[in-house]
Amino acid sequence: MNDTYSATLPGDIVPLQAFNDNYIWLIRQHDRAVVVDPGDSVPVLAWLDAQGVRLEAILLTHHHADHVGGVAELLARFPALRVIGPADSRIAGIVTEPATDGAQPILFDNTLSLQVLAVPGHTETHVAYHGHGMLFCGDTLFSAGCGRLLGGRADQLHASLQSLAGLPDETRIYPAHEYTLSNLRFARAAEPVNAFRDAYLLACEKRRAKGLPTLPSTLGVERRINPFLRLDAPSLRDTLAQRLGTPPTDALACFTALRAWKDVF
DSSP, X not given: OOSOOBOSSSSEEEEEEETTTEEEEEEEETTEEEEEOOXXXXXXXXHHHHHTOEEEEEEOSOOOHHHHTTHHHHHHHOTTXXXXXXXXXXXXXXXXXXXXXXXXXXXXXXXXXXXXXXOOSSSTTOEXXXXXXXXXXXXXXXXXXXXOOSSSOHHHHHHHHHHHHTSOTTOEEEESBOOHHHHHHHHHHHSOOOXXXXXXXXXXXXXXXXXXXXXXXXXXXXXXXXXXXXXXXHHHHHHHHHHHSXXXXXXXXXXXXXXXXXXXX
């Protein structure tokens, strides 16, 4: 894992910590920045002031307070901000540009283009942003895990994860929470036989012991460690069959049982 968060454009990705385990991802290009899911304005404004950078736009993945709570304060400081987010009545008052599936917001004077991907499941209107080898996935996909069902359905979240899993291996994922260690411990229970995952857990534990993020991950890594992307793994299927008393009938049944187990793990 690399400590440098470099985008494939002139700029950098900066993780700003908020609350207990949130990451607010900030994309910097020279003296301008775009911020993703600013649930709290304080770390964003502190970083901008310290670096002498102005905020150009906000990207929102969904309506939950820990993702949108800082928007009003940021708008008060930067009234001309573009606020790009899902068409959802709960945030309609702060969104200036609806993020509809397939839309492609252009940022930084046409040097950064991110495609909007509809990824319902965690919520009905959740979106992600993909481009330049980056995926800002909010609470849909975590490293070694996925979001809870808080408004969406299991079949929606399963389909959304399958769609994201189709992106290239080298795609860097920027989830909104530092849940990696707890997710990997669940993954170990769900799929006992996975040597790569066990080694990855040890590496992540060392990073967290030093106060370093475990993110970003890549989709190539996630396909090797994330049980929600490994529904065909024999060890995982065997574990679920033992837990349920019968083998899951298909991938969706496997996913639904796995998500329900994670809820109480």
